[in-house]
Amino acid sequence: MKRLSILGATGSIGTQTFDIIGTHPEEFSVVALSFGENIERALPYIHQYRPKLVSVKNDRIKERLRPLVPSSVKILAGIEGLIEVATHPDSDMLINAVLGSIGLEPTLAAIEAGKMIGLANKETLVTAGHLVMERVKEKGVTLLPIDSEHSAIFQSMQGQDKKAISRLIITASGGSFRDLSRDELKNVSVEDALKHPNWSMGAKITVDSATLMNKGLEVIEAHWLFNIPYEKIDTIIHKESIVHSLVEYHDKSVIAQLGVPSMHVPIQYALSYPKRLELPQEKRLNLWELGALHFEKVDTERFKCLDFAYQAGKLGGSTPAVLNAANEQAVDHFLNKRISFLQIEDLVERALNEHQMVSNPTLEDIKEIDIRTRQQVNDWVKSYV
Numbered sequence: 001m002k003r004l005s006i007l008g009a010t011g012s013i014g015t016q017t018f019d020i021i022g023t024h025p026e027e028f029s030v031v032a033l034s035f036g037e038n039i040e041r042a043l044p045y046i047h048q049y050r051p052k053l054v055s056v057k058n059d060r061i062k063e064r065l066r067p068l069v070p071s072s073v074k075i076l077a078g079i080e081g082l083i084e085v086a087t088h089p090d091s092d093m094l095i096n097a098v099l100g101s102i103g104l105e106p107t108l109a110a111i112e113a114g115k116m117i118g119l120a121n122k123e124t125l126v127t128a129g130h131l132v133m134e135r136v137k138e139k140g141v142t143l144l145p146i147d148s149e150h151s152a153i154f155q156s157m158q159g160q161d162k163k164a165i166s167r168l169i170i171t172a173s174g175g176s177f178r179d180l181s182r183d184e185l186k187n188v189s190v191e192d193a194l195k196h197p198n199w200s201m202g203a204k205i206t207v208d209s210a211t212l213m214n215k216g217l218e219v220i221e222a223h224w225l226f227n228i229p230y231e232k233i234d235t236i237i238h239k240e241s242i243v244h245s246l247v248e249y250h251d252k253s254v255i256a257q258l259g260v261p262s263m264h265v266p267i268q269y270a271l272s273y274p275k276r277l278e279l280p281q282e283k284r285l286n287l288w289e290l291g292a293l294h295f296e297k298v299d300t301e302r303f304k305c306l307d308f309a310y311q312a313g314k315l316g317g318s319t320p321a322v323l324n325a326a327n328e329q330a331v332d333h334f335l336n337k338r339i340s341f342l343q344i345e346d347l348v349e350r351a352l353n354e355h356q357m358v359s360n361p362t363l364e365d366i367k368e369i370d371i372r373t374r375q376q377v378n379d380w381v382k383s384y385v
């Protein structure tokens, strides 16, 4: 029985993690979980799995939750709570599915506590990949990808000679606006941005998918996870999201992982690794139903964020943390209808241009840069209106 801590339990990844736990109750239990504000969604999980510890976004939510759960459940709030969930002494593995750079510190704390980690929170590696991977190595901790592309790459590397990898090829659906012209992108709505063609995900990552920033974040995530230079990481548009990513080897052999677009598969693989459990509720991939799979080059003229991410990744130091913070804040403004879709990339570009890079940032540097960048973006947005 693997005992789990889950951050972001009420989100898209969090709830699909519970689907897997529910499918294999003999394999997994939940000792601690966190969520933000969605008490209604969290309550059934708390009552069914009886975690010892629950953490919420703030004291207001904590007070609302207290009378609704058994007194034996300890309730915490804020970043301290996330860290306690991530490092709970009774847990074997952390599933980090919280949204945003707030996920970094709990990941680092879990590594220090020697926990196995299933990582959906890509912001952890984007903001501080150098710190995270150094500690992973030193502590000998197992860090397993949940992001579908990284799970595909990881699966395509099993049993292979890692030194013989010549290229990673990360597939991108192209997002909600894949076929729109630059001119048409000027006036797209939030509602349209949230209509992802293939995946049902949280709002922020769905917008990132539409700007192609998600692919940019994934390039940086792959660089750190697999220790591959940026020059050897390619991206390609694949509108069906069936080939989840590919690994090319020196002998030009290319190994890929395929499947219907469902996060159940990578979540379960991380949970059960190195075992493969049955996944009866998931659809089979019948290629004959699709007939054809399509691939095309990414148009970085129409979607600038992917290039920004490559540039930030290559510059390194504190630059990816700025990219991420500016993007998180800009997407939040877009979702709240304060800025237009293309202003997301303007704000990210401006933040990158104004940043004085710190070459080997500490956790404290990164936290400070994250706060400062968000403030800058907020000030710029205020000046727009």
Ligand SMILES: NC(=O)C1=CN([C@@H]2O[C@H](COP(=O)(O)OP(=O)(O)OC[C@H]3O[C@@H](n4cnc5c(N)ncnc54)[C@H](OP(=O)(O)O)[C@@H]3O)[C@@H](O)[C@H]2O)C=CC1
Pocket (backbone or CB within 6 Å): 007, 008, 009, 010, 011, 012, 013, 014, 034, 035, 036, 037, 038, 039, 056, 057, 097, 098, 099, 100, 102, 120, 121, 122, 123, 146, 147, 148, 199, 200, 201, 202, 203, 204, 205, 263
């Ligand atoms: N969704 C997907 O298919 C994929 C997601 N990912 C990554 O996984 C992560 C989660 O994404 P997704 O599940 O889509 O996001 P969601 O927005 O669906 O869920 C986010 C979760 O984080 C919680 N949360 C948000 N802010 C806070 C906070 N300040 N304190 C505590 N908890 C908080 C939310 O709580 P509440 O809602 O209760 O407020 C919710 O449980 C992201 O890093 C994303 O990039 C990666 C690959 C695929």
Ligand SMILES: CC(=O)[C@@H](O)[C@H](O)COP(=O)(O)O
Pocket (backbone or CB within 6 Å): 147, 148, 149, 171, 172, 173, 174, 175, 199, 205, 208, 209, 210, 214, 215, 263
């Ligand atoms: C499911 C998943 O892993 C997402 O990150 C997905 O990749 C988003 O799709 P695109 O960014 O390719 O549109």
Ligand SMILES: [Mn+2]
Pocket (backbone or CB within 6 Å): 147, 148, 149, 218
């Ligand atoms: Mn992904």
